[in-house]
Each structure stands twice: as structure tokens, then as C-alpha cells.
Amino acid sequence: MIIGKVVGSVVSTRKNEKLVGNKFMIVEPVSSMGKGRLVAVDNVGAGIGEFVIVAVGSAARIGTDYSNAPVDAAIVGIVDDGEGLE
Amino acid sequence: MIIGKVVGSVVSTRKNEKLVGNKFMIVEPVSSMGKGRLVAVDNVGAGIGEFVIVAVGSAARIGTDYSNAPVDAAIVGIVDDGEGLE
Amino acid sequence: MIIGKVVGSVVSTRKNEKLVGNKFMIVEPVSSMGKGRLVAVDNVGAGIGEFVIVAVGSAARIGTDYSNAPVDAAIVGIVDDGEGLE
Amino acid sequence: MIIGKVVGSVVSTRKNEKLVGNKFMIVEPVSSMGKGRLVAVDNVGAGIGEFVIVAVGSAARIGTDYSNAPVDAAIVGIVDDGEGLE
Amino acid sequence: MIIGKVVGSVVSTRKNEKLVGNKFMIVEPVSSMGKGRLVAVDNVGAGIGEFVIVAVGSAARIGTDYSNAPVDAAIVGIVDDGEGLE
Numbered sequence: 001m002i003i004g005k006v007v008g009s010v011v012s013t014r015k016n017e018k019l020v021g022n023k024f025m026i027v028e029p030v031s032s033m034g035k036g037r038l039v040a041v042d043n044v045g046a047g048i049g050e051f052v053i054v055a056v057g058s059a060a061r062i063g064t065d066y067s068n069a070p071v072d073a074a075i076v077g078i079v080d081d082g083e084g085l086e
Numbered sequence: 087m088i089i090g091k092v093v094g095s096v097v098s099t100r101k102n103e104k105l106v107g108n109k110f111m112i113v114e115p116v117s118s119m120g121k122g123r124l125v126a127v128d129n130v131g132a133g134i135g136e137f138v139i140v141a142v143g144s145a146a147r148i149g150t151d152y153s154n155a156p157v158d159a160a161i162v163g164i165v166d167d168g169e170g171l172e
Numbered sequence: 173m174i175i176g177k178v179v180g181s182v183v184s185t186r187k188n189e190k191l192v193g194n195k196f197m198i199v200e201p202v203s204s205m206g207k208g209r210l211v212a213v214d215n216v217g218a219g220i221g222e223f224v225i226v227a228v229g230s231a232a233r234i235g236t237d238y239s240n241a242p243v244d245a246a247i248v249g250i251v252d253d254g255e256g257l258e
Numbered sequence: 259m260i261i262g263k264v265v266g267s268v269v270s271t272r273k274n275e276k277l278v279g280n281k282f283m284i285v286e287p288v289s290s291m292g293k294g295r296l297v298a299v300d301n302v303g304a305g306i307g308e309f310v311i312v313a314v315g316s317a318a319r320i321g322t323d324y325s326n327a328p329v330d331a332a333i334v335g336i337v338d339d340g341e342g343l344e
Numbered sequence: 345m346i347i348g349k350v351v352g353s354v355v356s357t358r359k360n361e362k363l364v365g366n367k368f369m370i371v372e373p374v375s376s377m378g379k380g381r382l383v384a385v386d387n388v389g390a391g392i393g394e395f396v397i398v399a400v401g402s403a404a405r406i407g408t409d410y411s412n413a414p415v416d417a418a419i420v421g422i423v424d425d426g427e428g429l430e
Binding site: 001002003029032033034035043044045053055056057058059060061062063064074076077078079080081085 | 268269270271272273274275276277282286293294295296297298315316318319326327328329330331
């Protein structure tokens with residue numbers, strides 16, 4: 001998993017039917033975890049500005065609400081204290 | 087998932103039989119999501135120039151039309167407003 | 173998927189038994205799809221110098237001849253016209 | 259797998275229910291294995307400062323305690339002697 | 345798959361029980377296949393200094409001896425002639 005900060009969201013009206021009702025959050029990894037931003041669905045009610053744990057790949061669909069959806073990244077936890085992570 | 091812009095398509099006459107009838111779109115990730123272009127099948131009717139959400143890995147085959155095809159990237163949503171993303 | 177050019181092949185006599193009879197092609201991604209070369213099995217009869225579509229990850233084993241083999245990249249289509257791709 | 263050093267942990271109170279009771283360790287890959295830090299669950303009782311073997315992707319859920327959890331990285335071994343690895 | 349050279353091995357006494365009895369080899373990809381070193385289990389009896397084909401991701405567990413182990417990289421072939429690859 002990686003830790004990132006929720007920096008925004010993106011709206012898509014025309015989308016795969018399995019994705020209807022989901023919110024797409026834009027997550028920016030903390031610099032030590034490095035790569036580009038990614039779009040993740042939200043499993044835990046994260047808000048803009050919060051630091052979150054993101055599971056990627058098939059993990060995003062295991063034990064989450066997305067087992068039958070084309071989802072490759074999901075927010076699975078909110079970090080209690082992001083200080084020092086950024 | 088990543089957000090990218092559909093910049094073209096590619097034609098392949100000789101291909102795996104499970105891929106017959108599919109269109110291969112070339113997607114360029116927005117710069118903040120960074121890596122190189124990729125080829126994705128289209129699940130939602132995206133056109134050239136549109137910003138799309140692309141699911142990669144096994145996600146491209148879950149809840150899409152490609153469950154039995156050798157597909158590792160699928161367009162699963164069209165972004166309503168791509169302004170500010172590029 | 174990515175598009176690449178078949179630039180060679182590699183021979184391995186001692187290999188996993190599920191891989192016997194397969195040819196390993198070396199594929200160089202076109203520069204816009206960028207990363208390093210990779211080794212892919214060939215599903216469609218591609219030759220050296222041809223531009224091909226490569227599926228990576230579990231996709232290489234879905235709907236191909238490699239469902240039970242330790243294969244993570246397969247050539248699944250030959251591009252009709254590679255001009256402008258290189 | 260990659261080898262990395264456990265450099266910290268991260269606490270998440272609000273998280274996916276399948277992750278309750280797990281500890282998230284922050285692992286820094288040794289430089290020759292290169293990329294950014296990642297968050298891994300711990301299968302073997304690793305401590306801060308130890309060099310560990312991390313399995314990523316679906317491997318993190320096979321034969322571990324996380325088969326039904328959204329986990330994409332797990333510590334699966336502790337390196338006996340990390341000298342020369344850093 | 346990628347081609348790499350076996351440059352060493354790593355010993356882990358405390359490890360996931362599914363990994364007991366396996367040897368962890370350190371593989372350095374040839375420069376054209378580029379990224380960092382990785383740790384792979386050995387399916388074919390490779391030795392230090394040999395050039396090998398490594399399958400990564402779930403492929404490492406398909407048709408190998410590791411179907412139930414947390415393994416994300418396996419040596420699946422030994423290259424007959426590595427000349428010109430390095």
C-alpha cells in the first residue's frame with residue numbers, strides 16, 4: 001500500500017455501470033512513496049486533505065465494496081496523524 | 087485508476103480471437119499521473135480528445151465486457167470536465 | 173497494453189515444463205510507451221521487426237494459450253501500420 | 259519480492275474492517291531494489307530496523323493471514339544478515 | 345518476463361511457513377530491461393552468474409511449485425546464451 005493525501009475528486013457521469021454511485025478521489029502519494037497521482041475509490045469516508053492508505057491492484061477489490069467493479073485502487077484506511085509524512 | 091486523454095487508436099487485424107471487434111485506444115496520462123502512453127480497450131464509448139478514467143491490471147476485466155480477453159487496461163469512465171487536469 | 177517492436181528472441185533449453193514449446197520474443201516498447209524491453213510469449217505469429225500489442229500481468233494468461241503457464245507478458249496483436257508509432 | 263528495511267509504522271483507526279488488528283509497517287527498499295517506500299502488513303513479526311523480504315501484489319494474500327483483506331504488500335521473511343544489502 | 349543475471353542469494357530463517365525450503369535468489373535485470381534488482385524463487389535450478397528469465401506477479405505462482413506461497417517473482421528459465429544481453 002502507499003500513503004497519500006486526498007487532493008481532489010473527479011466526476012464521471014458516463015461510466016461503467018458497476019461504478020455508478022462511487023466517488024473517485026485523486027490521491028497524491030507522499031514524496032517518499034513517490035510516483036504520480038492516482039484515482040482511487042473510497043472505502044472509508046476520506047475527505048479532501050486527509051492522509052490515507054491506498055491499496056492498489058487486485059487488493060482494491062478484496063474485502064471492499066468493489067469486488068465486481070473495474071477498480072484498481074481503493075482507499076482502505078485514514079492515517080491518524082500524517083505529520084512528518086508529507 | 088489514472089486519468090488520461092484519448093489521443094488516437096491503433097488497428098490490429100491479426101490478433102487474439104478474444105479481441106476481435108474491440109477498438110484499441112491510445113491514452114496519454116495527464117502529466118500529474120505521469121507515466122507513458124498506454125493502449126486501452128473502450129468500455130464506455132470514449133472519443134478522441136476526451137479525458138477518461140482507465141483501470142489497469144486485472145481490474146480491466148472485472149465487470150467489463152472483457153472478462154475472457156487478454157486485456158490489461160480498459161476505459162471505464164469519461165471525465166465530465168477535464169479542465170485543470172491536463 | 174503497450175505497443176512495441178519485436179527486436180529479437182531468446183532461447184532457454186532448461187525451463188519450466190509449462191513453457192516448453194513456446195518462443196520468447198524480446199519486445200522494445202515504442203518510446204511514447206516508454207519503459208524497458210520485456211520478454212513476451214507470442215500468441216499471434218509475430219516476426220522480428222513487427223510492431224505488436226503486448227498484454228502484461230495476468231492478462232497474458234486470459235484467453236490465450238498460456239492459461240496454466242508462468243507467463244506475465246504475451247503478444248496479443250500485430251499492429252497493421254506502425255508508421256508514426258516509433 | 260524486494261528487500262527493504264523497516265523504518266517505521268503508521269496508525270490508522272478508521273480503516274477497512276478486514277484490516278482491523280493489523281499493523282502497517284513502512285518499508286524502505288534497499289537502494290539496489292530501488293523505488294519508493296511502501297506500506298506492508300507484517301506476517302512474521304518484524305521490528306523497526308530489520309531487513310525484510312516483502313511480497314507485493316496478489317502474492318501478499320496467498321498463504322498469508324490476509325487472504326480476504328485489501329492488502330497488496332506483506333512482509334514474508336526477515337533477512338538473517340542484511341550486511342552489504344543497504 | 346524479464347531477463348536478468350543471478351548475482352546472489354539471501355537467507356531468511358524466520359519466514360512465512362509456505363516459503364520454508366525455498367531459496368531466494370537476487371536477480372539483476374539486464375540493462376535494457378532496466379529496473380532495480382529483485383528477489384525471485386528458483387523453479388529451474390539456476391546458479392550464480394547465470395542469465396535467467398523471471399516471471400513476475402501472479403505468473404510466478406502459475407504452473408510452478410509456488411501456487412500457495414506468497415511469491416511474486418520466480419525464475420522460470422535459464423538463458424542458453426546470455427552473450428550480448430548484458
